[in-house]
Amino acid sequence: MKPPDDNPAEHFDPLRPRLLRIAYRMLASVAEAEDVVQEAYLRWHQTDRATVRDAEAVLVRTVTRLCLDVLKSARVQREQYVGTWLPEPIVEPVEGDDLTLTLMLALERLSPLERAAFLLHDVFGMDFDEVARAIDRDPAACRQLASRARSHVREARPRFPVTEGQGRELASAFFTASRSGDMGALQALLAQDVVTYSDGGGKARAALNPIYGREKTLRFTAGLARRAGSTGSRLVYEGMIDGLPGFVTVEFDGALQTTALAIEEGRIVAIYITRNPDKLRAIRQVVPEDVT
Template sequence: MMTAESEHAAANFEPLRPKLMRVAYRMLGSVADAEDMVQEAFIRWMRTDRTEVREPEAFLRRTVMRLCLDQLKSARHQRETYIGPWLPDPVVEDDEAEDVTLPLMLALERLSPLQRAAFLLHDVFGLGFEEVAAAIQRDPAACRQLAARARAQVREARPRFQVEKQRGLALAEAFYAASRSGDMTALGAMLTADVSAHADGGGKRPAATEPALGFDAVMQQYERVAAWLRVNGSTLVRVGFVNGLPGFVTLEADGELQTTALEIEDGKIAAIYVVRNPDKVRHLH
C-alpha cells in the first residue's frame, strides 16, 4: 500500500512521463523499449531518497538516458542480426514532429550511443553542455566534441525541403490511391528519379529484404504490390504524420496494421518507408 508521500512522488512523476518517453524513444527507436526505460526510471524514482533531489526532471532525464545507453548495447547486437531493413517503430500523429523525423532517426542509428545522446540532449532538447555532461557522465568539453561529430554526420538528414501540411497529407492520400489501384502512371508522376523504398518486415511478414533504389526499381516493386493487392485488398485506417513525415496507416489482408511514411523533396516522393513488422505496430492497435 502506498503512503501519502509515495503517492505524492508518483503524482510528480506522471507529468514528466511524456517528456521522458520522447527522450527514450528518440534514443532507442522502439516504443516498447522506451516505455520499459521510463517505467524503470519510475521504479528508481520511487526507491530513491527524493529529499536529495533538487531538480526531479533533470534527475529523471539523466536516469532515462543512462538506462538507454545500457539498452543500446544489446539493441546494436539485435540489429546486426535483423532480417531486412531496420526502421524505427512508427509514431503516428496529426501534425508534423517538431524535432526528429524518420530520416534523422535513421541517421542517428549510425552514431555511437554517446554521440547520439549528446546530439539529442543538446541539439534537439536544448540542454546546456553542463547538463549533458551530467546525464552521460562525461566532461562538458568531451560532450561538445561528441555533439559536433554527431552534427556533422546527421547534417544531411535534416529536412532540406519543407512541405506544407495539407499538401503533404494530400500527396499521401494520392499515393495510397495510386499504389492500391495500380494506377502506375499516377504513381510514377509522384516519384523523384532517385526515389527509394524501404520495407521493414523483420522476418515476420513478407517484405523486401533490400531497399528498392531508383525510379525503375520502385515502380517494378509497386507493380507487384498492386497486383497482389487487387486480389487481397488493403483498407485505409488513417492519414497523418508517421515519424514526422506525411503518410498513412492501413489494415492489410492478414489482419495486421502497416504504416507508410513518405519523404518529400520539391513536391515529389524521394523515399518510401513501410513498417510491416507486427511487433513494431502493435502499439497502434
C-alpha cells in the same frame, strides 16, 4: 537511506511524457522507451528523495543512462535483424522537436553517446553542463559529441521540404495510385532515385533489401497491386507518421502496415513501409477496433 514517506509519483508523473519522449528518441522503440521509463520510476521509488534538489535532472540522467545500456545490446540485435530495420512508427505528433523518421535513421549511424548528447542538447534544450552530468562526460566532450551528431543530421535534412498540407496531398495521391495499379500516376509522384524500405522483421512479408530507383519501385508496387486484386487495401488512418506524411492500412493479406513518405521538391524520394507486428502495437490504438 530509507526513502521518505511521500508519494514518488507526485514528482514523477508530470515528467513522464518528457521522459518517454527522450527514451523514444534514444531507442526508436515505444515499447523499449516505456520499459526504460518504468525502470526509472522503480529506481526513483527507492531513491532518498529528501536529498534530491532537482527531480527532473535526476530522472533525465537515470533515463539517459538506462537508454545507453539498452543501446549496447540493441546494436547487436539490429545487426542480426531480418531484412531492413526501421524505427517503430508513431502517429501522434512529438512535441518539442522536429525529428522525422528520416532523421532518426541518421541518428542510428551515431554512437550512443553522440546520439545522447545531440538529443539532450539540440532537441530537448539541456545545457552542456546538464548533458555532461547525464552521460558522465565533461562539457567540452559533450560539445564535440553533439557537434559530430549535428553534422550527420544536417546532411539528412531535406534541402527542399514541402509543407504538411502538400505532403498529405501527395501521400493521398500515392495511396490511390499504388493501390489502383495506375503506374502512370505513380511514376509522376516518384523521384528518379526514390528508395523503398520495407520492415517485416522476419514476421511479416516484406522486401528483405531496399529497392533503389523509380523503375524497380514501380515494378515492385505493380506486383503488389496484382496480388491484391479486388481485395485491395483498407485505409484506416491518414496523417503524419514520425513527422512524415503517410497512412496506415490493412493490406490484402490482413497485415497492418504503415507507409511514410519523404518528399523533396514535390517528389517522393523515400518510402518507409513497416509491417513487423511487434512495431505496430502503438499504432493499433489509432485504428478502428475491428481492425485489431
